[in-house]
Amino acid sequence: MEGLAAARRFVVWARFVASPELAERVVELHGLSKKYAFGDSHVEVLRGIDLTLSAGESCAIMGPSGVGKSTLLACISGLTVADGGSLTVLGSDLLKENDRGRTLLRRKMGIIYQFFHLVPNLTVTQNVALPFLVDGLAPDDRAVEQLIERVGLKGRKEHLPSQLSGGEMQLVAIARALVRKPRLVLADEPTGNVNVETGRRILALFLEVLRESGAALLLVTHHPEHAARFGRVEFLKDGVLAGESALRGEDVTADAVHDRLRSLGI
Numbered sequence: 419m420e421g422l423a424a425a426r427r428f429v430v431w432a433r434f435v436a437s438p439e440l441a442e443r444v445v446e447l448h449g450l451s452k453k454y455a456f457g458d459s460h461v462e463v464l465r466g467i468d469l470t471l472s473a474g475e476s477c478a479i480m481g482p483s484g485v486g487k488s489t490l491l492a493c494i495s496g497l498t499v500a501d502g503g504s505l506t507v508l509g510s511d512l513l514k515e516n517d518r519g520r521t522l523l524r525r526k527m528g529i530i531y532q533f534f535h536l537v538p539n540l541t542v543t544q545n546v547a548l549p550f551l552v553d554g555l556a557p558d559d560r561a562v563e564q565l566i567e568r569v570g571l572k573g574r575k576e577h578l579p580s581q582l583s584g585g586e587m588q589l590v591a592i593a594r595a596l597v598r599k600p601r602l603v604l605a606d607e608p609t610g611n612v613n614v615e616t617g618r619r620i621l622a623l624f625l626e627v628l629r630e631s632g633a634a635l636l637l638v639t640h641h642p643e644h645a646a647r648f649g650r651v652e653f654l655k656d657g658v659l660a661g662e663s664a665l666r667g668e669d670v671t672a673d674a675v676h677d678r679l680r681s682l683g684i
């Protein structure tokens with residue numbers, strides 16, 4: 419009887435953990451808006467984004483060039499301040515945080531920027547160790563080394579960014595973003611500068627890390643085949659996420675993503 423009760427408790431617990439509705443909300447946006455001033459006019463880029471992302475969930479964001487995908491990630495990371503709506507990230511109300519608060523919160527995320535943002539005078543190893551150093555911590559040398567090897571840069575540890583190819587710089591940025599096992603990873607086209615095989619390896623690495631750590635991942639990509647590896651795909655068009663077009667779970671296939679892009683005219 420005891421065993422049966424324990425098994426029931428386990429099933430209830432497992433359902434709780436597996437349910438995206440009950441899992442920790444890592445990102446929660448409602449009606450998020452952002453415009454950029456440009457001379458006398460302004461460009462309204464985001465016009466009311468609604469998006470929630472739970473722990474362990476992976477979501478690809480797709481949309482045409484210039485639609486605001488990087489802007490959306492910049493708002494979530496606090497690098498850009500949104501104009502309106504609500505934005506809760508890792509439990510903090512980001513729109514109420516000041517510069518310092520946003521910076522501290524950003525350090526808890528793993529961020530892969532579209533243009534890498536590596537520190538030019540630091541080696542590969544030092545760049546990957548940077549997330550520890552900015553928090554005044556001694557780097558976890560083993561974690562740094564393991565990640566450099568996992569992304570395939572074993573022979574490049576002492577190179578400077580200027581001595582790397584574009585794809586290799588991207589891999590350094592990925593290792594740096596994952597080294598502290600963040601609960602939220604934001605990745606802006608992390609497969610944009612690498613060949614098909616390396617792209618596959620990067621996605622496999624992301625999925626492995628998500629499985630190990632239960633992190634949430636929001637990833638921008640232009641490739642339907644890459645988007646199809648994730649649990650959910652959202653499409654950004656005309657400043658909003660076309661909610662009714664989003665794909666989830668078993669509906670996410672490369673063909674379905676191609677179809678959606680075609681029907682949305684992306």
Ligand SMILES: Nc1ncnc2c1ncn2[C@@H]1O[C@H](COP(=O)(O)OP(=O)(O)OP(=O)(O)O)[C@@H](O)[C@H]1O
Pocket residue numbers: 454455456461463481482483484485486487488489490532
């Ligand atoms: N600092 C800025 N000042 C003014 N306009 C900006 C600024 N940053 C971005 N924009 C404009 O906002 C729009 C969205 O830019 P964003 O970089 O978010 O697009 P994107 O979807 O990431 O495009 P891509 O796929 O080419 O990376 C673009 O039209 C861009 O010109």
Ligand SMILES: [Mg+2]
Pocket residue numbers: 487488489532606
């Ligand atoms: Mg972009």
